[in-house]
Amino acid sequence: MDSSQVRLINLIEKLSLYPQIVIRDNPEIFDTYKTSNIHNHGRYNFFVSNLLQINDCLTKINTNSGTVSFDKVGENQLVRENNKLKNELLSFNPWRKGPFKVLDIFIDSEWQSNMKWDRIKPHLPNLQDKNICDIGCSNGYYMFRCLEEKPKIIIGFEKVINYVFQFLALKKFAKNENNIFIVPDNFLKFSNNKTNFDLILMLGILYHLKHPNDFMNIVYNKMLSKSTLILETIISHTDQSLFFNKNERYAGMKNVHHILSEKNVIKILKDSGFKNIRCVDKAFTKTNEQRSTEWMGFESLENFLVDDNTTIEGLPAPLRAVFIAEKK
Numbered sequence: 001m002d003s004s005q006v007r008l009i010n011l012i013e014k015l016s017l018y019p020q021i022v023i024r025d026n027p028e029i030f031d032t033y034k035t036s037n038i039h040n041h042g043r044y045n046f047f048v049s050n051l052l053q054i055n056d057c058l059t060k061i062n063t064n065s066g067t068v069s070f071d072k073v074g075e076n077q078l079v080r081e082n083n084k085l086k087n088e089l090l091s092f093n094p095w096r097k098g099p100f101k102v103l104d105i106f107i108d109s110e111w112q113s114n115m116k117w118d119r120i121k122p123h124l125p126n127l128q129d130k131n132i133c134d135i136g137c138s139n140g141y142y143m144f145r146c147l148e149e150k151p152k153i154i155i156g157f158e159k160v161i162n163y164v165f166q167f168l169a170l171k172k173f174a175k176n177e178n179n180i181f182i183v184p185d186n187f188l189k190f191s192n193n194k195t196n197f198d199l200i201l202m203l204g205i206l207y208h209l210k211h212p213n214d215f216m217n218i219v220y221n222k223m224l225s226k227s228t229l230i231l232e233t234i235i236s237h238t239d240q241s242l243f244f245n246k247n248e249r250y251a252g253m254k255n256v257h258h259i260l261s262e263k264n265v266i267k268i269l270k271d272s273g274f275k276n277i278r279c280v281d282k283a284f285t286k287t288n289e290q291r292s293t294e295w296m297g298f299e300s301l302e303n304f305l306v307d308d309n310t311t312i313e314g315l316p317a318p319l320r321a322v323f324i325a326e327k328k
Contacts, residue, residue: 006048008184009033015051017171022178028193029155029181036184038161047165050091056172059103061147066114068144069101070173092166094296097141102173110296113141115289116203116232116320119281123324125228127151130198133222135187136205139166143180154180155195157187191218198227206233206265207256216272223327229274231323235282236261237316251311251318252304259315265323274325281322284308 009030012018023030038044059070086105098109127149134143137156146154158164167182174180183190200219209215219229234250236242242250242259250256260268262279269277286308290301304312311317 007034008036008038011048011051011168015168015172017168017175018178026181028190028195029183032183032185032189037159038164038184041161043161047092047161050088051165051169051172054085054088054169054172056175057103058176059173061144061174061177063145063148066112066117067099067101067106068141068170070103070170071101072103089169090295092162092169094162094298095139095166096163096296097138098295100141100170102170108293108295109141110290110293110300112289117142117145119283119322120203120230120232121145123230123280123322124149125199127199131155131195131224132199132201133157133187133197134201134203135219136203137167137182137201138163140170140180140182142201142203143182144170144174147177147180152179153195155197156180156182157190158182158184159186188215188218191222196222196224196227198224200227200229202229203232204234206231207250207259210257212258212260213268213271216268220272220274220327225327227327229269229323229325229327231265231269231325232320233265233323234259234318235265235321237319239263242315249313250315251301251313252299262321265321269323269325273327275328277323277325279321279323283320285318285320 012033058073060073062069062071082104085103089102089105089107095107095109097111097113098107099112100107127146129152132146132151132154134156137143137158140156143154143156164182164184200223202219206212223229236259239261241261241264244250244256244258250259266277285301287302292298292300305317306312309317
Protein backbone atom coordinates (compact mmCIF):
# COMPACT_ATOMS: atom_id res chain seq x y z
CA MET A 1 0.00 0.00 0.00
CA ASP A 2 1.33 3.40 -1.03
CA SER A 3 1.38 5.52 2.13
CA SER A 4 0.95 8.71 0.09
CA GLN A 5 -2.52 7.58 -1.03
CA VAL A 6 -3.92 5.77 2.00
CA ARG A 7 -6.65 7.32 4.13
CA LEU A 8 -6.91 6.53 7.80
CA ILE A 9 -10.06 4.43 7.37
CA ASN A 10 -8.37 2.39 4.62
CA LEU A 11 -5.38 1.88 6.90
CA ILE A 12 -7.63 0.53 9.66
CA GLU A 13 -9.16 -1.92 7.19
CA LYS A 14 -5.83 -2.87 5.60
CA LEU A 15 -4.33 -3.75 8.99
CA SER A 16 -7.49 -5.56 10.15
CA LEU A 17 -7.43 -3.59 13.40
CA TYR A 18 -11.16 -4.25 13.73
CA PRO A 19 -13.50 -6.77 12.10
CA GLN A 20 -15.58 -5.33 9.28
CA ILE A 21 -18.75 -5.85 11.29
CA VAL A 22 -17.37 -3.62 14.07
CA ILE A 23 -16.52 -0.89 11.55
CA ARG A 24 -19.96 -1.21 9.96
CA ASP A 25 -21.81 -1.08 13.29
CA ASN A 26 -19.93 2.00 14.58
CA PRO A 27 -20.19 4.60 11.80
CA GLU A 28 -20.09 7.57 14.18
CA ILE A 29 -16.59 6.47 15.22
CA PHE A 30 -15.15 5.36 11.91
CA ASP A 31 -16.58 8.20 9.85
CA THR A 32 -14.12 10.44 11.72
CA TYR A 33 -11.31 8.39 10.16
CA LYS A 34 -12.46 9.64 6.76
CA THR A 35 -12.62 13.34 7.64
CA SER A 36 -9.92 13.87 10.27
CA ASN A 37 -7.49 16.75 9.75
CA ILE A 38 -4.69 14.32 10.61
CA HIS A 39 -4.50 13.52 6.89
CA ASN A 40 -3.14 17.03 6.31
CA HIS A 41 -0.30 16.73 8.82
CA GLY A 42 3.18 16.96 7.32
CA ARG A 43 4.29 13.70 8.92
CA TYR A 44 1.16 11.70 8.11
CA ASN A 45 2.75 9.62 5.35
CA PHE A 46 5.82 8.99 7.53
CA PHE A 47 3.67 7.59 10.33
CA VAL A 48 1.59 5.50 7.93
CA SER A 49 4.73 3.98 6.43
CA ASN A 50 6.14 3.09 9.84
CA LEU A 51 2.86 1.64 11.05
CA LEU A 52 2.68 -0.60 7.98
CA GLN A 53 6.16 -1.96 8.74
CA ILE A 54 5.24 -3.27 12.19
CA ASN A 55 4.63 -7.01 12.15
CA ASP A 56 2.10 -7.90 14.81
CA CYS A 57 1.27 -11.14 16.56
CA LEU A 58 -1.34 -12.54 18.90
CA THR A 59 -0.91 -11.14 22.41
CA LYS A 60 -2.66 -11.05 25.75
CA ILE A 61 -2.87 -7.75 27.64
CA ASN A 62 -1.54 -7.82 31.20
CA THR A 63 -1.74 -4.79 33.50
CA ASN A 64 -0.93 -6.36 36.87
CA SER A 65 2.33 -4.43 37.30
CA GLY A 66 0.94 -1.06 36.21
CA THR A 67 2.65 -1.46 32.84
CA VAL A 68 0.27 -2.24 29.99
CA SER A 69 2.00 -5.33 28.62
CA PHE A 70 1.22 -6.98 25.30
CA ASP A 71 2.53 -10.48 25.99
CA LYS A 72 2.98 -12.91 23.12
CA VAL A 73 0.69 -15.93 23.04
CA GLY A 74 2.29 -19.08 21.60
CA GLU A 75 5.72 -19.66 20.12
CA ASN A 76 5.10 -19.69 16.38
CA GLN A 77 4.26 -16.07 15.77
CA LEU A 78 6.16 -14.03 13.21
CA VAL A 79 7.73 -11.00 14.91
CA ARG A 80 10.41 -8.60 13.72
CA GLU A 81 13.72 -8.57 15.52
CA ASN A 82 13.51 -6.60 18.74
CA ASN A 83 15.74 -3.75 17.63
CA LYS A 84 13.65 -3.22 14.48
CA LEU A 85 10.40 -3.25 16.43
CA LYS A 86 11.88 -0.84 18.94
CA ASN A 87 12.94 1.59 16.21
CA GLU A 88 9.51 1.40 14.60
CA LEU A 89 7.82 2.23 17.90
CA LEU A 90 10.36 4.97 18.64
CA SER A 91 9.43 6.62 15.34
CA PHE A 92 6.14 7.71 16.93
CA ASN A 93 7.94 9.72 19.64
CA PRO A 94 7.28 11.38 22.01
CA TRP A 95 5.58 8.74 24.15
CA ARG A 96 4.05 10.90 26.89
CA LYS A 97 1.81 8.32 28.58
CA GLY A 98 2.63 4.80 29.68
CA PRO A 99 4.50 2.66 30.51
CA PHE A 100 3.92 -0.11 28.00
CA LYS A 101 5.69 -3.33 27.14
CA VAL A 102 5.22 -4.66 23.62
CA LEU A 103 6.58 -8.20 23.52
CA ASP A 104 10.12 -7.64 24.87
CA ILE A 105 10.23 -3.88 24.23
CA PHE A 106 9.70 -1.70 27.30
CA ILE A 107 8.32 1.75 26.47
CA ASP A 108 9.49 4.00 29.29
CA SER A 109 7.16 6.94 28.73
CA GLU A 110 7.62 10.44 30.11
CA TRP A 111 4.74 10.03 32.55
CA GLN A 112 4.52 7.07 34.88
CA SER A 113 0.79 7.08 34.31
CA ASN A 114 0.31 4.07 36.56
CA MET A 115 0.91 6.42 39.50
CA LYS A 116 -2.02 8.62 38.48
CA TRP A 117 -4.14 5.55 37.80
CA ASP A 118 -3.43 4.28 41.32
CA ARG A 119 -4.83 7.54 42.66
CA ILE A 120 -7.92 7.28 40.47
CA LYS A 121 -8.75 3.57 40.55
CA PRO A 122 -10.16 3.45 44.12
CA HIS A 123 -12.82 5.94 43.03
CA LEU A 124 -13.99 4.20 39.86
CA PRO A 125 -17.63 3.14 39.75
CA ASN A 126 -18.62 -0.27 38.47
CA LEU A 127 -17.64 -0.21 34.79
CA GLN A 128 -18.80 -3.63 33.66
CA ASP A 129 -20.86 -3.30 30.46
CA LYS A 130 -20.61 0.51 30.66
CA ASN A 131 -19.78 3.19 28.08
CA ILE A 132 -16.51 4.98 28.85
CA CYS A 133 -15.05 8.13 27.32
CA ASP A 134 -11.50 9.48 27.71
CA ILE A 135 -11.19 13.10 26.55
CA GLY A 136 -7.65 13.85 25.39
CA CYS A 137 -6.73 10.19 25.67
CA SER A 138 -3.17 10.45 24.29
CA ASN A 139 -2.07 6.94 23.25
CA GLY A 140 -4.81 5.21 25.22
CA TYR A 141 -2.95 4.15 28.38
CA TYR A 142 -5.94 4.83 30.63
CA MET A 143 -8.31 3.21 28.14
CA PHE A 144 -6.25 0.03 28.19
CA ARG A 145 -6.35 0.15 31.99
CA CYS A 146 -10.14 0.44 31.84
CA LEU A 147 -10.27 -2.86 29.94
CA GLU A 148 -9.59 -4.55 33.29
CA GLU A 149 -13.12 -3.57 34.33
CA LYS A 150 -14.81 -5.26 31.33
CA PRO A 151 -16.70 -2.25 29.92
CA LYS A 152 -19.05 -2.35 26.95
CA ILE A 153 -17.14 0.28 24.96
CA ILE A 154 -14.27 2.72 25.46
CA ILE A 155 -13.90 5.74 23.17
CA GLY A 156 -10.96 8.11 23.41
CA PHE A 157 -10.64 11.49 21.69
CA GLU A 158 -7.22 12.70 20.54
CA LYS A 159 -6.12 15.23 17.91
CA VAL A 160 -2.32 14.86 18.17
CA ILE A 161 -1.08 12.69 15.31
CA ASN A 162 1.79 11.03 17.21
CA TYR A 163 -0.54 9.81 19.93
CA VAL A 164 -3.14 8.53 17.46
CA PHE A 165 -0.50 6.45 15.68
CA GLN A 166 0.90 5.22 18.99
CA PHE A 167 -2.56 3.88 19.79
CA LEU A 168 -2.89 2.30 16.35
CA ALA A 169 0.52 0.66 16.73
CA LEU A 170 -0.52 -0.79 20.08
CA LYS A 171 -3.87 -1.87 18.64
CA LYS A 172 -2.00 -4.02 16.12
CA PHE A 173 -1.08 -6.18 19.10
CA ALA A 174 -4.61 -6.12 20.54
CA LYS A 175 -6.77 -7.11 17.58
CA ASN A 176 -8.97 -9.24 19.82
CA GLU A 177 -10.00 -6.13 21.80
CA ASN A 178 -12.86 -4.81 19.69
CA ASN A 179 -14.46 -2.44 22.19
CA ILE A 180 -11.64 0.12 22.46
CA PHE A 181 -11.46 2.98 19.95
CA ILE A 182 -9.68 6.26 19.34
CA VAL A 183 -11.44 9.12 17.56
CA PRO A 184 -8.79 11.26 15.80
CA ASP A 185 -10.67 14.49 16.35
CA ASN A 186 -12.00 16.97 18.88
CA PHE A 187 -14.51 15.77 21.48
CA LEU A 188 -16.70 18.78 20.72
CA LYS A 189 -17.32 17.54 17.17
CA PHE A 190 -18.78 14.36 18.68
CA SER A 191 -21.22 16.21 20.92
CA ASN A 192 -24.24 15.66 18.65
CA ASN A 193 -23.61 11.96 18.10
CA LYS A 194 -25.88 9.39 19.70
CA THR A 195 -23.42 7.68 22.08
CA ASN A 196 -23.52 8.92 25.67
CA PHE A 197 -21.38 7.72 28.54
CA ASP A 198 -21.51 6.18 32.02
CA LEU A 199 -17.99 7.40 32.82
CA ILE A 200 -16.03 10.29 31.37
CA LEU A 201 -12.33 10.67 32.15
CA MET A 202 -10.94 14.17 31.79
CA LEU A 203 -7.33 14.03 32.94
CA GLY A 204 -5.04 17.03 32.51
CA ILE A 205 -7.42 18.89 30.20
CA LEU A 206 -9.20 21.62 32.15
CA TYR A 207 -6.32 24.13 32.31
CA HIS A 208 -5.95 23.99 28.52
CA LEU A 209 -9.56 25.12 27.98
CA LYS A 210 -10.18 28.76 27.19
CA HIS A 211 -13.86 28.43 28.11
CA PRO A 212 -14.09 25.67 30.72
CA ASN A 213 -17.71 26.42 31.68
CA ASP A 214 -18.96 25.93 28.12
CA PHE A 215 -16.93 22.75 27.72
CA MET A 216 -18.19 21.23 30.97
CA ASN A 217 -21.78 21.94 29.90
CA ILE A 218 -21.16 19.83 26.80
CA VAL A 219 -19.51 17.09 28.86
CA TYR A 220 -22.53 17.01 31.16
CA ASN A 221 -24.90 16.65 28.22
CA LYS A 222 -22.91 13.67 26.87
CA MET A 223 -23.38 11.75 30.11
CA LEU A 224 -26.10 9.22 30.85
CA SER A 225 -28.17 9.43 34.02
CA LYS A 226 -26.43 8.02 37.11
CA SER A 227 -23.04 8.52 35.46
CA THR A 228 -19.67 9.66 36.80
CA LEU A 229 -17.08 12.23 35.79
CA ILE A 230 -13.48 11.84 36.94
CA LEU A 231 -11.65 15.11 36.41
CA GLU A 232 -7.96 15.51 37.21
CA THR A 233 -6.34 18.92 36.91
CA ILE A 234 -3.70 21.22 38.31
CA ILE A 235 -5.12 23.47 41.02
CA SER A 236 -3.74 26.55 42.74
CA HIS A 237 -2.24 26.28 46.22
CA THR A 238 -4.67 28.89 47.58
CA ASP A 239 -8.27 30.02 47.12
CA GLN A 240 -7.11 32.34 44.33
CA SER A 241 -7.08 31.09 40.74
CA LEU A 242 -4.23 31.98 38.38
CA PHE A 243 -4.89 33.30 34.86
CA PHE A 244 -2.41 33.49 31.98
CA ASN A 245 -1.99 35.63 28.90
CA LYS A 246 -1.61 34.07 25.46
CA ASN A 247 2.18 33.65 25.42
CA GLU A 248 2.72 32.92 29.10
CA ARG A 249 3.70 29.46 30.26
CA TYR A 250 3.28 27.45 33.41
CA ALA A 251 5.99 24.91 34.29
CA GLY A 252 7.09 25.17 30.67
CA MET A 253 3.64 24.29 29.33
CA LYS A 254 2.07 26.25 26.49
CA ASN A 255 -1.65 26.85 26.09
CA VAL A 256 -2.36 27.02 29.81
CA HIS A 257 -5.20 29.49 30.27
CA HIS A 258 -5.68 29.16 34.02
CA ILE A 259 -4.84 27.22 37.15
CA LEU A 260 -8.11 27.21 39.04
CA SER A 261 -8.57 26.97 42.77
CA GLU A 262 -10.26 23.91 44.23
CA LYS A 263 -13.40 25.91 45.01
CA ASN A 264 -13.55 27.32 41.46
CA VAL A 265 -13.30 23.85 39.91
CA ILE A 266 -16.14 22.72 42.14
CA LYS A 267 -18.19 25.80 41.18
CA ILE A 268 -17.77 25.10 37.45
CA LEU A 269 -18.91 21.51 37.94
CA LYS A 270 -21.85 22.61 40.07
CA ASP A 271 -22.87 25.26 37.53
CA SER A 272 -22.89 22.57 34.81
CA GLY A 273 -25.37 20.49 36.79
CA PHE A 274 -23.13 17.95 38.49
CA LYS A 275 -24.00 16.68 41.95
CA ASN A 276 -22.10 15.04 44.82
CA ILE A 277 -18.89 16.84 43.80
CA ARG A 278 -15.81 16.09 45.89
CA CYS A 279 -12.05 16.38 45.69
CA VAL A 280 -10.73 12.92 46.57
CA ASP A 281 -6.98 13.30 46.06
CA LYS A 282 -4.24 15.93 45.91
CA ALA A 283 -0.64 15.21 44.95
CA PHE A 284 2.36 17.29 43.92
CA THR A 285 3.85 16.13 40.64
CA LYS A 286 7.38 14.86 41.28
CA THR A 287 10.21 14.13 38.88
CA ASN A 288 9.89 10.38 39.44
CA GLU A 289 6.40 10.59 37.91
CA GLN A 290 7.22 12.88 34.97
CA ARG A 291 10.70 12.88 33.41
CA SER A 292 12.70 12.69 30.19
CA THR A 293 13.45 9.22 28.83
CA GLU A 294 14.66 7.61 25.63
CA TRP A 295 11.01 7.52 24.56
CA MET A 296 10.46 11.23 25.29
CA GLY A 297 13.75 12.95 24.65
CA PHE A 298 12.65 16.53 25.19
CA GLU A 299 12.75 18.63 28.35
CA SER A 300 10.47 17.51 31.14
CA LEU A 301 9.40 18.58 34.62
CA GLU A 302 12.88 18.72 36.14
CA ASN A 303 13.84 21.38 33.57
CA PHE A 304 10.92 23.59 34.58
CA LEU A 305 11.30 23.60 38.36
CA VAL A 306 13.66 25.78 40.39
CA ASP A 307 13.07 23.49 43.35
CA ASP A 308 10.30 21.18 44.56
CA ASN A 309 8.04 24.12 45.31
CA THR A 310 8.61 26.64 42.50
CA THR A 311 8.45 26.66 38.70
CA ILE A 312 10.95 28.51 36.51
CA GLU A 313 8.27 31.17 36.05
CA GLY A 314 8.31 31.78 39.80
CA LEU A 315 4.92 30.15 40.39
CA PRO A 316 3.93 27.35 42.78
CA ALA A 317 4.86 23.87 41.55
CA PRO A 318 2.12 21.69 40.01
CA LEU A 319 -0.41 20.39 42.51
CA ARG A 320 -2.80 17.94 40.90
CA ALA A 321 -6.24 17.15 42.25
CA VAL A 322 -8.79 14.46 41.39
CA PHE A 323 -12.46 15.45 41.43
CA ILE A 324 -15.41 13.09 41.29
CA ALA A 325 -18.79 14.39 40.15
CA GLU A 326 -22.04 12.68 39.30
CA LYS A 327 -24.96 13.21 36.99
CA LYS A 328 -28.14 12.07 38.68
